[in-house]
Amino acid sequence: MPELPEVETTRQGIAPHCEGRRIRRLLIRNPALRWPVPADLPARMEGHTIHAVDRRGKYILIRLDAGTAIVHLGMSGSMRVVTGPAPPLKHDHVELQLDNELIIRFNDPRRFGCWLWSDTPDQHPLLNALGPEPLAAEFTGALLYRLARGRQVAVKSFIMDSRVVVGVGNIYANEALFKAGIHPNRKAGRISADRYHRLAEAIRETLSAAILMGGTTLRDFVNSDGKPGYFAQSLLVYGKRGQPCPACQRPLREVRTGQRSTVYCGHCQR
DNA sequence: AGTTTAACCTGGGTGC
DNA sequence: TGCACCCAGGTTAAAC
Numbered sequence A: 001m002p003e004l005p006e007v008e009t010t011r012q013g014i015a016p017h018c019e020g021r022r023i024r025r026l027l028i029r030n031p032a033l034r035w036p037v038p039a040d041l042p043a044r045m046e047g048h049t050i051h052a053v054d055r056r057g058k059y060i061l062i063r064l065d066a067g068t069a070i071v072h073l074g075m076s077g078s079m080r081v082v083t084g085p086a087p088p089l090k091h092d093h094v095e096l097q098l099d100n101e102l103i104i105r106f107n108d109p110r111r112f113g114c115w116l117w118s119d120t121p122d123q124h125p126l127l128n129a130l131g132p133e134p135l136a137a138e139f140t141g142a143l144l145y146r147l148a149r150g151r152q153v154a155v156k157s158f159i160m161d162s163r164v165v166v167g168v169g170n171i172y173a174n175e176a177l178f179k180a181g182i183h184p185n186r187k188a189g190r191i192s193a194d195r196y197h198r199l200a201e202a203i204r205e206t207l208s209a210a211i212l213m214g215g216t217t218l219r220d221f222v223n224s225d226g227k228p229g230y231f232a233q234s235l236l237v238y239g240k241r242g243q244p245c246p247a248c249q250r251p252l253r254e255v256r257t258g259q260r261s262t263v264y265c266g267h268c269q270r
Numbered sequence B: 001a002g003t004t005t006a007a008c009c010t011g012g013g014t015g016c
Numbered sequence C: 001t002g003c004a005c006c007c008a009g010g011t012t013a014a015a016c
Helices: A004-018 A041-045 A141-148 A155-159 A170-180 A193-212
Strands: A023-028 A050-056 A059-064 A067-072 A078-082 A092-098 A103-107 A114-118 A253-257 A260-264
Touching: A004 A050, A004 A059, A004 A078, A004 A092, A004 A103, A004 A193, A023 A041, A041 A067, A041 A114, A141 A155, A141 A193, A155 A170, A155 A193, A170 A193, A170 A260
Parallel strands: none
Antiparallel strands: A023 A092, A050 A059, A059 A067, A067 A114, A078 A103, A092 A103, A253 A260
């Protein structure tokens, strides 16, 4: 499921309900996520006040006065705001009960997500080596060009590397490369500074547009109200193998780049 | 050191 | 219907 736009959509959905609220209870129904949910997480969170719900890359940071919960949605995770008494759904593994009767339920069928705790999240091993936010000023074509010197890896894998830039998953990597006219399998070190400038711009545009539309729902992504995102109807190439290129009408091709499906136009992308 | 591969899981779709 | 198989939005860690 979630790439950066979906995580940001989720964050925006739950933050207004959480911020300033005290946690009445943290209920863990199934601690077997990507890593085990720490047994002392309820004790660390219950009774404390949520100062902010932030995002770093695809991580949601629930900041309390006493430390920070680090939450990842993995490939199939979502969070719902539940207002009244309602039985938990299958795969509702964690829930945050607030002092205003609202409940935030974390649902994750594949259990690739996580709930961890850190007193210093910026220094946490999962966060301390992350690259820049794609929508921040320090993310530029010049940065991509510099980091790509000498790299033999396919440019698609390069921009999906969270040490280079965070938040670009398979869907948006395909979309941004199409917009920039760059072949996904071109070696990262063999692309000009000018073309990296276009690519950085395409990444920013694609992610911004997707956030405005509430993310992309392919199968199961829902926002905190349980509604899907609508960016799927704006996709240019992802999932469209064999369909005409939006620019030149030639059929789009599909290959695999490091285990991931890659769709591109062999004419428009070089 | 850079790059590729396997692994963590469930569920939906497809083909026999 | 059933079953085997393949695929999926992420990321780490081990293996080349």
